[in-house]
Amino acid sequence: MRVEVVAVGTELLLGQILNTNAAWLGAELAAAGMDAEYQSVVGDNVERIALVFRGALARSDAVVACGGLGPTQDDCTREAVAAMLNIPLKRDEAVLDVIRSRFQRAGRPMPESNARQADVPEGARVIPQTMGTAPGLCIPVGEKALYLLPGPPAELHDMWERAVAPELRQRAAARGETASISSRVLRTWGLSESALAERLADRFRALEEAGGNPSIAFLASGIEGIKVRITAKGATEGEALSLLEAEEARVRELLGPAVFGVDGETIAEVVGRLLVERGFRLGVAESLTGGMVASYLVNVPGASAWFTGGVVAYDARVKRDLLGVPDGPVVSEDAALAMAAGACRLLGSEVGLGLTGVAGPDAGEGNPPGTVYVAAWGPLHEGQESGEGGDARLLHLPGGRQQVRELATISALDLLRRRLDSQVASRRR
Amino acid sequence: MRVEVVAVGTELLLGQILNTNAAWLGAELAAAGMDAEYQSVVGDNVERIALVFRGALARSDAVVACGGLGPTQDDCTREAVAAMLNIPLKRDEAVLDVIRSRFQRAGRPMPESNARQADVPEGARVIPQTMGTAPGLCIPVGEKALYLLPGPPAELHDMWERAVAPELRQRAAARGETASISSRVLRTWGLSESALAERLADRFRALEEAGGNPSIAFLASGIEGIKVRITAKGATEGEALSLLEAEEARVRELLGPAVFGVDGETIAEVVGRLLVERGFRLGVAESLTGGMVASYLVNVPGASAWFTGGVVAYDARVKRDLLGVPDGPVVSEDAALAMAAGACRLLGSEVGLGLTGVAGPDAGEGNPPGTVYVAAWGPLHEGQESGEGGDARLLHLPGGRQQVRELATISALDLLRRRLDSQVASRRR
Numbered sequence: 001m002r003v004e005v006v007a008v009g010t011e012l013l014l015g016q017i018l019n020t021n022a023a024w025l026g027a028e029l030a031a032a033g034m035d036a037e038y039q040s041v042v043g044d045n046v047e048r049i050a051l052v053f054r055g056a057l058a059r060s061d062a063v064v065a066c067g068g069l070g071p072t073q074d075d076c077t078r079e080a081v082a083a084m085l086n087i088p089l090k091r092d093e094a095v096l097d098v099i100r101s102r103f104q105r106a107g108r109p110m111p112e113s114n115a116r117q118a119d120v121p122e123g124a125r126v127i128p129q130t131m132g133t134a135p136g137l138c139i140p141v142g143e144k145a146l147y148l149l150p151g152p153p154a155e156l157h158d159m160w161e162r163a164v165a166p167e168l169r170q171r172a173a174a175r176g177e178t179a180s181i182s183s184r185v186l187r188t189w190g191l192s193e194s195a196l197a198e199r200l201a202d203r204f205r206a207l208e209e210a211g212g213n214p215s216i217a218f219l220a221s222g223i224e225g226i227k228v229r230i231t232a233k234g235a236t237e238g239e240a241l242s243l244l245e246a247e248e249a250r251v252r253e254l255l256g257p258a259v260f261g262v263d264g265e266t267i268a269e270v271v272g273r274l275l276v277e278r279g280f281r282l283g284v285a286e287s288l289t290g291g292m293v294a295s296y297l298v299n300v301p302g303a304s305a306w307f308t309g310g311v312v313a314y315d316a317r318v319k320r321d322l323l324g325v326p327d328g329p330v331v332s333e334d335a336a337l338a339m340a341a342g343a344c345r346l347l348g349s350e351v352g353l354g355l356t357g358v359a360g361p362d363a364g365e366g367n368p369p370g371t372v373y374v375a376a377w378g379p380l381h382e383g384q385e386s387g388e389g390g391d392a393r394l395l396h397l398p399g400g401r402q403q404v405r406e407l408a409t410i411s412a413l414d415l416l417r418r419r420l421d422s423q424v425a426s427r428r429r
Numbered sequence: 430m431r432v433e434v435v436a437v438g439t440e441l442l443l444g445q446i447l448n449t450n451a452a453w454l455g456a457e458l459a460a461a462g463m464d465a466e467y468q469s470v471v472g473d474n475v476e477r478i479a480l481v482f483r484g485a486l487a488r489s490d491a492v493v494a495c496g497g498l499g500p501t502q503d504d505c506t507r508e509a510v511a512a513m514l515n516i517p518l519k520r521d522e523a524v525l526d527v528i529r530s531r532f533q534r535a536g537r538p539m540p541e542s543n544a545r546q547a548d549v550p551e552g553a554r555v556i557p558q559t560m561g562t563a564p565g566l567c568i569p570v571g572e573k574a575l576y577l578l579p580g581p582p583a584e585l586h587d588m589w590e591r592a593v594a595p596e597l598r599q600r601a602a603a604r605g606e607t608a609s610i611s612s613r614v615l616r617t618w619g620l621s622e623s624a625l626a627e628r629l630a631d632r633f634r635a636l637e638e639a640g641g642n643p644s645i646a647f648l649a650s651g652i653e654g655i656k657v658r659i660t661a662k663g664a665t666e667g668e669a670l671s672l673l674e675a676e677e678a679r680v681r682e683l684l685g686p687a688v689f690g691v692d693g694e695t696i697a698e699v700v701g702r703l704l705v706e707r708g709f710r711l712g713v714a715e716s717l718t719g720g721m722v723a724s725y726l727v728n729v730p731g732a733s734a735w736f737t738g739g740v741v742a743y744d745a746r747v748k749r750d751l752l753g754v755p756d757g758p759v760v761s762e763d764a765a766l767a768m769a770a771g772a773c774r775l776l777g778s779e780v781g782l783g784l785t786g787v788a789g790p791d792a793g794e795g796n797p798p799g800t801v802y803v804a805a806w807g808p809l810h811e812g813q814e815s816g817e818g819g820d821a822r823l824l825h826l827p828g829g830r831q832q833v834r835e836l837a838t839i840s841a842l843d844l845l846r847r848r849l850d851s852q853v854a855s856r857r858r
Contacts, residue, residue, distance in 0.1 A: 010646060011646070011648055011658065012452070012455070012468070013455050013459075013465045013466070013467075013468060014455050014456060014459045014465070014612065014658075014660075015451075015452035015453060015454070015455030015456030015457075015459070016456070016614070016648075016656075016658070017452070017648070017650075018447050018448070018449060018452050019447070019448050019451070019452070020447060022444075022448070022470070023441070023444035023446070023447050023448065024444060025444070026441070026442050026443050026444035027443060027444030027445070028444075030442075030443045030444070036442045036443070037442070037471070037472060037474075037477055038442075038469065038470065038471055038477070038481065039441070039442060039469065039470035040467065040468065040469050040470075041451070041467065041468035041469075042466070042467055043466060044646065045466075048466055048467070052467065055484070070622070070647075070649075071622065071623050071626065072622065072623070072626045072646075072647045073626065073630070073633050073634075073637075074645075074646045074647065102827070105797070105825070106799075106825040106827065107825055108621070111621070111623035111624060111626070111627055112627075113623050113626050113627065113630075114623050131827070131828055131829060131832075132827070132828070152649070154828060154829050154831065154832055217445065219445055281744075284741070286720075288727075289724070289727075290720075290723050290724050290726065290727025290728070290732075290739075291715075291719075291720030291721065291722070291723030291724035291725075291727065291739055291741065292720065292724040292727075293720070294719050294720030294723075294724075294741040294743075295718070295719045295720035295721040295723075295724050295741075295834075296720075297719065298717075298718075298719025298720065298721075298741070298743060298788075298834075299719070299830070299831065299834075301790055301791075301830065303719075303743070304743055304744070307743050307744075308743060308744040308746075308747055309740065309741045309742050309743045309744055309747040309751075310719075310720055310739075310740070310741035310743075311738065311739070311740055311741070312713070312720065312723040312724075312727070312738045312739035312740070312741070313738050314723075314727060314732070314733055314736050314737060314738045314739075315710075315733070315736075315737040315738055315776070315777070317737075317777060318737055318738040318776055318777065321777075322738075322775065322776075346751065347744070347747055347751075348744070348746060348747065348750075359727075361730060401728070401730065402728065405724075405727075405728075
């Protein structure tokens with residue numbers, strides 16, 4: 001089934017924001033086994049939106065559009081659909097009630113302009129809004145369908161998963177398209193992209209020669225790790241899945257402990273799970289990452305069970321007075337270890353992480369940008385002053401300030417993951 | 430003059446990479462005063478590329494395409510143009526020599542596949558390659574023009590600046606169009622998107638009725654604030670700029686202190702600048718945001734001049750022991766103020782921020798997700814135990830966990846901005 005993505009918004013045409021929604025929807029469509037042959041972007045203009053929708057509906061079986069459903073005057077995707085199909089917009093009282101209640105809960109009256117978000121083209125089905133104020137809309141156009149989703153990514157993702165993806169799969173099945181695509185992402189850390197490629201080179205070639213099913217692709221993704229995506233196609237879901245799983249086993253054997261997670265699983269979630277298994281809690285002391293490690297950990301729901309807190313020791317005096325970092329260079333292995341140990345003491349945790357280094361753009365203590373020390377400390381048991389010691393690593397990270405901070409964050413968490421893993425393994429022996 | 434961007438590449442459709450080229454070209458076109466009404470993405474397929482080029486040339490005066498000029502089998506933009514216009518591809522010996530010499534300089538023989546990059550559609554003009562191996566191509570189509578540029582951003586930017594932008598400007602001038610577009614983004618916080626829209630509603634309507642020049646658009650952007658973009662068009666750059674500035678003054682008057690920054694300026698940069706002006710340094714104590722405030726501040730180069738550090742007090746015990754938060758509920762105004770004051774003491778700063786609340790998905794201390802207290806404290810002068818007190822705010826923030834944390838971050842920084850601003854103002858009186 002051919003499904004096409006249309007993103008609406010003048011800010012996209014002007015290059016003021018990146019079209020992350022189209023990329024996200026593209027990846028989702030591929031994962032669902034849909035053919036996505038085109039993407040379009042159009043500004044906030046009734047005639048031009050209608051023109052693009054008409055073209056997309058002519059060449060594809062379904063169109064997923066995002067953006068232009070907001071409360072302000074420039075948001076006109078609803079009006080464009082009404083004009084294109086020559087159908088009226090009707091205010092939906094049930095939708096309006098949801099919008100009003102959202103404002104009530106926030107203790108504010110609903111501005112009159114938000115009422116527009118309850119306007120529904122006649123014959124459209126409402127996809128209820130659970131996060132924002134705009135509902136999604138599914139508009140039947142002959143045998144085809146046009147989905148209108150809000151532009152804010154969280155709302156878009158929610159409606160896609162809850163309503164659009166299941167319905168598109170049903171439509172594909174009803175057309176007798178039972179070809180199924182399964183894909184899985186193995187998340188890795190500790191091998192460079194080229195080292196990964198070398199380990200998989202023979203397998204990669206063998207798959208290509210056998211017709212490219214399953215297939216393997218790499219994607220370096222900053223703090224999310226280097227992703228290895230395996231995609232398999234079969235006549236049925238079961239066939240695709242069994243191809244996929246056999247290939248996953250082969251790839252895992254080639255990559256060993258570099259694989260830390262699967263699909264959406266972040267290294268923060270993996271570390272959290274290991275900490276819960278061992279009954280430890282984590283404290284973090286960070287310098288160049290400036291809170292990024294703590295923030296990434298807290299992004300995991302339920303983090304309070306295994307994360308006590310963090311110290312952002314940006315000032316050298318804070319490193320010394322609060323964390324007990326010894327005099328001397330603060331971009332050093334000793335400083336990283338002292339920070340990790342200090343985090344345990346100060347934050348009452350059994351395990352600690354320390355990060356110190358140079359994010360750039362300028363050098364620090366004579367070290368070029370990208371010079372980073374990460375350390376993992378503990379476990380420190382109650383009443384103990386020093387525990388089982390720690391591990392530290394010197395890293396030379398590429399890229400600008402933000403990338404160095406992201407790569408330092410995942411490197412520190414990976415160091416802790418491997419330390420916790422090996423401790424479990426050594427106890428089991 | 431209407432110019433349209435087409436990006437070629439299956440990896441874009443699959444969401445494996447972001448379409449940064451289209452965003453970059455969009456911003457460049459706007460700066461050059463060109464109207465960009467549409468963008469398209471199409472995969473590496475001769476028929477579909479030809480279809481998209483044909484559609485784009487029909488509705489625009491020029492098309493700038495990028496990607497699909499590489500040496501591998503899947504790169505087929507050249508072939509698509511030849512097929513669409515029914516013209517042959519001819520190998521250009523001069524272009525081939527440049528490609529060969531590039532490999533020679535790198536000490537490697539030229540792979541046979543790279544010779545394809547010297548294939549030029551009959552009648553096309555070559556834009557010499559100075560960085561990569563693929564030349565750019567300018568193909569006249571009647572009175573219109575189709576530009577083919579390589580996908581690697583550095584090569585694309587080089588050819589755009591060297592050859593395409595100057596030629597498009599000439600074409601516009603030859604058509605008697607000397608129009609120039611200027612735009613500016615005002616970043617705001619403290620008014621909801623709909624409250625902003627209401628304040629600007631009359632002005633919005635007046636501009637629409639007067640022909641839509643200048644124009645105003647809104648964009649809610651999470652931690653980046655709510656953006657109000659003003660765009661003005663004039664016969665000359667000077668005319669566009671003076672229209673823009675007059676409109677900016679009007680909008681600023683309507684929005685008042687909600688405007689915190691311009692264009693790329695973040696609230697972290699604004700707060701940093703205010704702190705430097707006043708000679709204060711900032712320490713941060715955060716709970717639900719878990720390091721996001723500190724991380725956002727550290728993202729500003731040179732933050733070490735005004736940011737001492739932060740404490741992520743995720744555990745209630747850390748809040749009490751380390752920050753001196755009194756017994757009682759930790760989701761409270763008192764706790765937020767105590768955290769802000771504790772940050773000053775602990776981190777040796779004159780000014781402090783405190784954030785406590787419920788990010789979700791579950792309730793906390795009986796408060797629904799989105800209940801957040803932010804507090805700004807200080808300035809605390811050396812040796813002082815308590816300073817000029819603090820400000821606190823109770824917020825009810827919408828959205829999921831990540832959005833609540835982002836909105837809490839910008840809300841806390843905005844509270845500090847207003848506090849620093851008003852203190853400067855009261856001293857000046």
